[in-house]
Amino acid sequence: MALRVALGLLKWTPNIVLMKIAGQEVLSEKIKRLAAQFFIRQLGNGTQSPIYDQNCRPSIKLIKKDEVLMANLFADLDTSTDHIIAFPDTLFSRNNVCEIHLSDFSFQNKAHPDFLIKDLFEEAVSKEFYDYHIIATDASKSYSFTSIAGISNLQSFVYRIHPINSIFTAEALAICEALDELSVPDKNLLLLTDSYSVLQALKCLTIKSPKVIHRLAGKIFVRKNFNQKICLVWTPGHSLIHWNEKADLLAKTVTESHPLIEWIASEDIISYFQTISLQKRNHSFQNSKYQEFIGDIPTMLTLTPWLKNRREDIIIAGLLTRMIITPALLHRFGLHNNPRCQICNRDNNIEHIILFCSKYSNHRSILCAKLNFDLQLC
Numbered sequence: 001m002a003l004r005v006a007l008g009l010l011k012w013t014p015n016i017v018l019m020k021i022a023g024q025e026v027l028s029e030k031i032k033r034l035a036a037q038f039f040i041r042q043l044g045n046g047t048q049s050p051i052y053d054q055n056c057r058p059s060i061k062l063i064k065k066d067e068v069l070m071a072n073l074f075a076d077l078d079t080s081t082d083h084i085i086a087f088p089d090t091l092f093s094r095n096n097v098c099e100i101h102l103s104d105f106s107f108q109n110k111a112h113p114d115f116l117i118k119d120l121f122e123e124a125v126s127k128e129f130y131d132y133h134i135i136a137t138d139a140s141k142s143y144s145f146t147s148i149a150g151i152s153n154l155q156s157f158v159y160r161i162h163p164i165n166s167i168f169t170a171e172a173l174a175i176c177e178a179l180d181e182l183s184v185p186d187k188n189l190l191l192l193t194d195s196y197s198v199l200q201a202l203k204c205l206t207i208k209s210p211k212v213i214h215r216l217a218g219k220i221f222v223r224k225n226f227n228q229k230i231c232l233v234w235t236p237g238h239s240l241i242h243w244n245e246k247a248d249l250l251a252k253t254v255t256e257s258h259p260l261i262e263w264i265a266s267e268d269i270i271s272y273f274q275t276i277s278l279q280k281r282n283h284s285f286q287n288s289k290y291q292e293f294i295g296d297i298p299t300m301l302t303l304t305p306w307l308k309n310r311r312e313d314i315i316i317a318g319l320l321t322r323m324i325i326t327p328a329l330l331h332r333f334g335l336h337n338n339p340r341c342q343i344c345n346r347d348n349n350i351e352h353i354i355l356f357c358s359k360y361s362n363h364r365s366i367l368c369a370k371l372n373f374d375l376q377l378c
Contacts (some may be wrong), residue, residue, distance in 0.1 A: 010323050012333060017321050018284045023299030025277040033277050035066065036073055044211050044266030046086030072275070075157030079162060084149050084269070085169075085211045088218035092354045098220050098230035102196065110236050114141040118240040125190075131357065132190035132231065135182045138194070138247035139170030140254065146170055147254035148261070148295040150178035151246050157181050158250050163265040164272045169194035170263040172212040176249075177231070178262070194237035194244055202232070212265050292324055324350045334346045 003022050004011060015158075019026060025033065039062070041080050042049040059351050063068065074080055088265040102108065107120035125134070137150040148170050149158040157177060161170060166273045175191060175198070183189055193199065201213045220230055237248070285291060298312065306314050318324040328349035330336035343359050353360065355375065368375055 008310070008318045009317055009321060010325070013321055013323050014290055015194050016281075016285050016288050016295075017290050017294065019281050021297055021300055021317060021321055022268075022300050023278075024281075025274075026281050026284065028058050029277045030279055032069065033273050033337045036070060036273060039070060040084070040266050040269050043084050044082050045243050046088075049089045050253070071248075077162070077164065077269070077272075079262060083162075083264050085215055085263050085265050087211055087214050098200050098224070098232060099328055100201065101231065101233045102199055103234075105233070106318055107239075107241075108236065110239075114238075117236055121235065121239075122243050129190045129231070130186075130190040132242060133184045134190045134192065134307050135191040136235075136247040137171070137174035137178045137180050138242035138244065138251045139167055139174050140248070140251035141170060142252075147258070148174035148177060148253050149247050149251035149254075150174055150182050150202075151243070151250055152178075152182045152366075153185070156250060157183060158254055160175045160254055160256075160260045162260075162262060163224055164268050165263075165265055166271070168197055168201075169210070169212050170269055170316070171198045171202075172216050173261070173263060176212075176216050179223050183223060183226070185226045186228065187221070189231065191230070191232045192235045192241075192243050192247075193232065194235055194248075194307075196234050199232055209255055210265065210267055212254060221256075230241050254363075294320075297321065319350060319354075326350055327354060328352075 002050055003009075003018050003024065004013060007018070009018060018024075024030075030052050039051075040339060041217060042051045046052070070081075103138075105120070106112075107117045109117075112120070125132075133152065135152045137148070139148045140146070146161050146163045146165050146167075147158060148161055154230045159177065165173070170289060171193060172195075175193060178191060179189075185232075198213070198216075201209055202216060205213060205217055213272060223230060226276070285294075300317060305314060305315075315324075321354060324337060326349050327336050327341075328339040328347045331339035339347055341352060341357055341359075344352065344357055346352050348357075354364075358367070364375070
């Protein structure tokens, strides 16, 4: 009922059409998703979650139905709850994180041409980081694989990670793995990444930050005991910086034979399940009789930037769903005797009124002239 009121649609608008234009999930699927989402989020909170007791053991037990639901969800993902990235046992404040440079150097200005960025980068490294051990990381996400890579003068790595991990998660995991595998004890570390968003999230670390960022902060805190300084620097991607190019190329060379790191972000699982739920709604609509009658319709959210007020929202929603009151529509529900146009003798529906009815030909011509639109081309 609330959706009908919000969209201004008639009470006989079919539920599946209502859900499609509102961009909402089927309610039963949404309830299941929200229940699973709550539990997944608590797993991501780790020992900081109230579902764990003082001995770090789960203090609640799922009922059989929910237990089966969760088991099926993770079976579909080919993973387990043990691989969810959780809060570290000790949370860290942003004050404990290392130096992070997002815009402190001239080469970090993307407005510069690539050759200048390259020269400015090399100059900055030679002046500011001449005694640092340099590590570059990158991540790649394609239809086939999601991968992470890291490289230094001494060694490199490349791994596959779970494909539903976002590129944000992948970039953060790449830095985590680089700290573990490529660090050199007792030397200053300079880590280069082209992920501005990861470094920004790390710099603005809060309790609400993604779990993978807390994991990265924890890795840095531990690594500080072995290295003098740790510095993270954002480098513009695809700007001829050879460290970036090497890491990028390495990440894209991943194949099925490369080892798999099974860590997966709870935020990405939740996002994945929401996408699947919306896909189920779209599938239901496409398989319904309304798909042929109405055609594929966008959600109102995608049209909002072009609509000025609620009146326009209601009119457009009615037009898209073919639920503007017309004689033909009223006849479908037994509320009008004649569905035919008295002038044209055709079904008097919204398509006929807007596109064909001779009664409105003058209005139609004026509108087409204003829009610089030729109906004959349709």
